[in-house]
Amino acid sequence: MVVAVSLETSADFVDERPCPCGSGSYCAEEWVSDWGGSRERWTMLCPTCREQYTIFSFAYREKTSSWIGYRWVTRQEDEIHTALAQEVSAAADELLAEARTRHLERWMSLCRNRTKKQLWELLNDPRDAASPALSTFYKHARRLGLERHWGHEFSVPNMRQILDVLGVDDAELALAVGRLAELQRDLATMEAALRTSGFS
Numbered sequence: 001m002v003v004a005v006s007l008e009t010s011a012d013f014v015d016e017r018p019c020p021c022g023s024g025s026y027c028a029e030e031w032v033s034d035w036g037g038s039r040e041r042w043t044m045l046c047p048t049c050r051e052q053y054t055i056f057s058f059a060y061r062e063k064t065s066s067w068i069g070y071r072w073v074t075r076q077e078d079e080i081h082t083a084l085a086q087e088v089s090a091a092a093d094e095l096l097a098e099a100r101t102r103h104l105e106r107w108m109s110l111c112r113n114r115t116k117k118q119l120w121e122l123l124n125d126p127r128d129a130a131s132p133a134l135s136t137f138y139k140h141a142r143r144l145g146l147e148r149h150w151g152h153e154f155s156v157p158n159m160r161q162i163l164d165v166l167g168v169d170d171a172e173l174a175l176a177v178g179r180l181a182e183l184q185r186d187l188a189t190m191e192a193a194l195r196t197s198g199f200s
């Protein structure tokens, strides 16, 4: 049975496309902002596919701009992905909490008797492209105050560098850092697979 669905929309572009099972459709709406950004919303119109599929969204970069992409994935795939994403975020929270208890005080003490540039040099890891640039470090330090910003830099992405700088031999924490990195890789692999296998 084909059900005609009329969709009330304020979108700039509306596109009706075939659904995964092939017997119905989904609707893609797009709103374009004045500054060239855009926002999309996908709505499944096919009742069969609505039961079986849900939206997987992901951020990606194209030519210096950030976008959000969409795919239809099965509800089972979505559950597995959500569970892994939650595991990653719980592992990161736990790692940060434990690291704070053990080493934050020593980290903050580095703030004393050091210039902004010296602190940045401690934090900067030339091998790591994600390491903050000097100008970014200065900008945040100006906005938050140096001490507060230094406290913010005590973060999960900086953890290897932090342990390195502090020279602490904390095998347990180093293990947790490695385990988290592994989980993050698993999540990235799963997300790349969903982007490829997901329906659009």
Ligand SMILES: [Zn+2]
Pocket (backbone or CB within 6 Å): 019, 020, 021, 022, 023, 024, 025, 046, 047, 048, 049, 050
């Ligand atoms: Zn369908």
